[in-house]
Amino acid sequence: MxxxxxxxxxxxxxxxxxxxxxxxxxxxxxxxxxxxxxxxxxxxxxxxxxxxxxxxxxxxxxxxxxxxxxxxxxxxxxxxxxxxxxxxxxxxxxxxxxxxxxxxxxxxxxxxxxxxxxxxxxxxxxxxxxxxxxxxxxxxxxxxxxxxxxxxxxxxxxxxxxxxxxxxxxxxxxxxxxxxxxxxxxxxxxxxxxxxxxxxxxxxxxxxxxxxxxMGPTDVYGKIKTLVDSSFHSRLDEHLELERDMIRDASESDTFDEGLKAFAEKRDPDWE
Incomplete structure (x- = not known):
């Protein structure tokens, strides 16, 4: 709905x-x-x-x-x-x-x-x-x-x-x-x-x-929640790998693409 x-x-x-x-x-x-x-x-x-x-x-x-x-x-x-x-x-x-x-x-x-x-x-x-x-x-x-x-x-x-x-x-x-x-x-x-x-x-x-x-990047917020929650039960090496996986996946997203464009154009990003 x-x-x-x-x-x-x-x-x-x-x-x-x-x-x-x-x-x-x-x-x-x-x-x-x-x-x-x-x-x-x-x-x-x-x-x-x-x-x-x-x-x-x-x-x-x-x-x-x-x-x-x-x-x-x-x-x-x-x-x-x-x-x-x-x-x-x-x-x-x-x-x-x-x-x-x-x-x-x-x-x-x-x-x-x-x-x-x-x-x-x-x-x-x-x-x-x-x-x-x-x-x-x-x-x-x-x-x-x-x-x-x-x-x-x-x-x-x-x-x-x-x-x-x-x-x-x-x-x-x-x-x-x-x-x-x-x-x-x-x-x-x-x-x-x-x-x-x-x-x-x-x-x-x-x-x-x-x-x-x-107005922020909701998909990024969801991943931040996962990272914060995992920090309580993961070993450091496990958590570092999770961070690496997530930032690698995020780097090819439309969200990051818009963030880069906004940075280059000196404007606020338009998260859809």
């Missing part, structure tokens, strides 16, 4: 995508429910996966955003209302849905930016960490949350958190959950983009970032 200018697509009562064909940017929005709580269920997470799958061929940059809060994690009220013996399948269904979403999100060549307002807690933090970049409103917070309610972490939270801050700091944050301010998140290396001001000003700033990224 192709994007149309200013289109909004609805995937669930609490999941929509605001898309702009002019920029190639799509905002995938997690909405608060009727109780003004931005929590997710297996059904709403499956809708997020459907949205990413639907948008993947059309967008040049995806922004993951939650209204009011980025996401407070799974719907604990729903879990609390479930008899104890029936909780494991409910939790498992939600975890399976989240795993599908994260893997689909990570498979995009296009850059994915988490735009965090309010709080990103529990599984919501995992969703933010699964993105390529995290932008935070100055008043926003992050919170691992899990140990506070007697649960082990999921949604790849320990996977990405450990890579961002190291194992000792990751254990500290997971053992002792607490609100992590935007300033602390920057010091920890989780984000380098903090925006003050109102929610509207934050969205404007993230939109400018997303538009810049959308």
């Amino acid at each position: 192709s994007l149309t200018d200013g289109e909004t697509r609805r995937y669930h009562d609490t999941v929509r995508a605001d898309v702009d064909t002019d920029t190639g940017v799509a905002w995938l929005v997690m909405e608060a429910d009727e109780n003004d709580v931005n929590a997710f269920t297996a059904t709403s997470v499956d809708a997020l996966t459907e949205a990413v799958t639907d948008l993947r061929e059309d967008v040049e940059c995806l922004v993951l955003y939650g209204e009011r809060d980025f996401s407070v994690g799974a719907d604990l009220i729903d879990v609390q209302d479930t008899p104890q013996e029936l909780r494991p399948p409910k939790i498992d269904n939600t975890a399976a849905a989240s795993n599908r979403f994260i893997q689909t999100l990570r498979s995009l060549d296009a850059p994915v930016v988490a735009a965090v307002v309010g709080t990103a807690a529990g599984g919501g933090l995992g969703f933010a960490l699964a993105c390529d970049m995290i932008a935070m409103q100055e008043s926003a917070t992050l919170d691992t949350a899990y140990a506070r309610i007697g649960l082990t972490p999921d949604n790849a939270t320990p996977f990405f958190l450990t890579r961002a801050v190291g194992p000792y700091q990751a254990r500290d944050l997971l053992f002792d959950p607490r609100p992590i301010s935007a300033a602390e998140a920057k010091n920890l290396g989780i984000t380098d983009r903090i925006v003050g001001g109102s929610n509207a000003e934050f969205r404007d700033e993230v939109s400018e970032l997303a538009s810049r990224l959308a």
